[in-house]
């Protein structure tokens with residue numbers, strides 16, 4: 278059993294928000310530990326395979342390049358990062374984080390656990406995930422070669438992945454539940470103009486069924502029940518916050534996001550939250566997460582210094 282450790286700041290999550298907080302906390306002279314449950318850092322950044330466009334002054338080819346820069350900067354600043362450390366619970370009274378490798382205590386805890394992809398919750402979906410017929414091109418692009426693919430959703434992520442698939446898959450059809458795409462114009466315009474991508478508006482899947490490697494999607498399309506035959510499905514319908522770790526300690530909003538004040542303080546003293554796990558601002562972006570991190574780190578320094 279490890280000896281209990283104590284840090285000025287313990288950050289849970291190493292995505293954009295967590296690493297930004299670590300860089301700022303070190304700049305302010307606070308000893309800083311970042312815990313990441315995965316084997317690699319970066320959180321949602323690892324899934325961005327297109328250009329990073331929502332951070333002024335930065336023009337990088339994909340999320341991995343940004344993660345690499347952030348990691349280098351955090352380590353040079355003196356932050357410690359531990360991969361494959363699962364945070365299992367938090368004792369708010371002692372600001373102790375129980376982890377898969379023993380307890381870690383901070384003068385402040387920062388929740389930067391981000392989001393998890395939302396599911397459609399329709400019959401057949403779970404089976405498709407288990408059989409790996411719902412997949413992510415960003416993780417597995419060569420597998421899609423020559424296959425017919427349905428992409429569900431109309432946000433940036435759905436459109437970015439549909440565009441990525443268009444050069445590899447045999448056919449791409451994007452199913453959007455409303456009559457307009459949510460994705461930014463710089464993505465939606467190329468999608469709508471692309472000769473190899475069909476877009477079906479007002480179309481909502483209601484059931485998946487698989488027969489061998491063939492997938493049938495039953496969907497409501499403008500009030501009519503339709504059926505589509507594909508080889509694979511990609512679901513990009515947004516995310517839900519990973520706030521379960523502190524659900525009994527801090528206030529959450531109706532959608533499960535952590536409620537914070539403008540300085541990143543939760544309703545529990547000493548526990549802060551940054552990034553996508555917090556009640557979302559009007560528009561979420563990498564730049565917003567970095568800004569939240571800076572504000573929270575400065576507030577932590579003010580709150581904890583004598």
Ligand code: NDP
Pocket residue numbers: 325327328329330331396397429430431432433434435437454455458459460481513514515516560561562
């Ligand atoms: P979004 O929340 O932006 O979009 C979700 C999409 O899924 C919408 O089209 C929504 O439709 C649809 N949807 C939601 N629920 C359902 C449902 N039950 N059935 C069918 N469709 C549904 O999520 P994204 O993952 O696309 O993006 C998340 C964030 O990440 C955004 O802020 C985005 O800008 C950012 N991002 C940035 C990138 C970059 O900088 N390169 C790349 C990818 C993402 P409706 O519009 O009708 O609600």
